Amino acid sequence: MTRYSVRTPDELRASRRPRGHSCWGHLIVAPLWAQTGANLGTLLRTCDAVGACMAVPPHDWVSRALRKGNTLPGPSCIHRTGNPANWLARERDRGATLLGVELATGAIRLGDLQPARQRTVVVLGHEHRGIPDDVMDLLDEVVEIPMVGRGASLNAAVAGSLVLYRLAGLV
Numbered sequence: 001m002t003r004y005s006v007r008t009p010d011e012l013r014a015s016r017r018p019r020g021h022s023c024w025g026h027l028i029v030a031p032l033w034a035q036t037g038a039n040l041g042t043l044l045r046t047c048d049a050v051g052a053c054m055a056v057p058p059h060d061w062v063s064r065a066l067r068k069g070n071t072l073p074g075p076s077c078i079h080r081t082g083n084p085a086n087w088l089a090r091e092r093d094r095g096a097t098l099l100g101v102e103l104a105t106g107a108i109r110l111g112d113l114q115p116a117r118q119r120t121v122v123v124l125g126h127e128h129r130g131i132p133d134d135v136m137d138l139l140d141e142v143v144e145i146p147m148v149g150r151g152a153s154l155n156a157a158v159a160g161s162l163v164l165y166r167l168a169g170l171v
């Protein structure tokens with residue numbers, strides 16, 4: 001007897017939402033210093049999967065990368081920021097928790113991160129330089145994903161996706 005079988009595309013479609021989620025303002029991933037278009041496309045798919053929005057700076061190349069990398073049907077929930085630090089400060093003023101995803105002293109481990117109960121902005125760092133020091137000072141909490149390999153860090157989109165899944169309570 002077969003115990004497992006790969007679900008068919010029709011079965012998968014039937015178990016998904018017919019449309020993208022609207023912005024309920026609960027989880028927002030913020031790759032504010034992204035340099036790589038492919039990472040934005042990857043994060044957009046994770047956002048759709050977990051019901052999160054994405055905040056990006058209003059650069060032309062970012063809009064082009066999102067159009068190119070968006071393999072999902074229909075619109076996605078995308079917030080355009082201006083200056084990253086100012087946008088984050090405004091989010092904090094309106095009550096959002098600012099959660100940094102970074103290799104940082106004092107950070108909590110991914111396994112200890114609880115699902116988000118209120119508006120949470122998930123701040124990702126620059127692909128080479130990480131989160132700038134002045135923005136680290138704005139953060140309410142920082143989470144680090146433990147690693148045992150030889151690499152210094154994870155790909156930023158992978159790190160953001162792991163944290164989003166945890167915050168959404170799906171893993």
Ligand SMILES: C[S@@+](CC[C@H](N)C(=O)[O-])C[C@H]1O[C@@H](n2cnc3c(N)ncnc32)[C@H](O)[C@@H]1O
Pocket residue numbers: 101102103123124125126127128129130131143144145146147152153154155156157159160
């Ligand atoms: C490639 S890393 C940044 C490079 C790293 N700061 C360095 O100096 O080598 C890009 C971003 O991915 C996220 N990141 C990568 N690995 C991570 C980990 N293990 N824990 C938490 N965040 C991570 C952080 O947001 C980081 O700023």
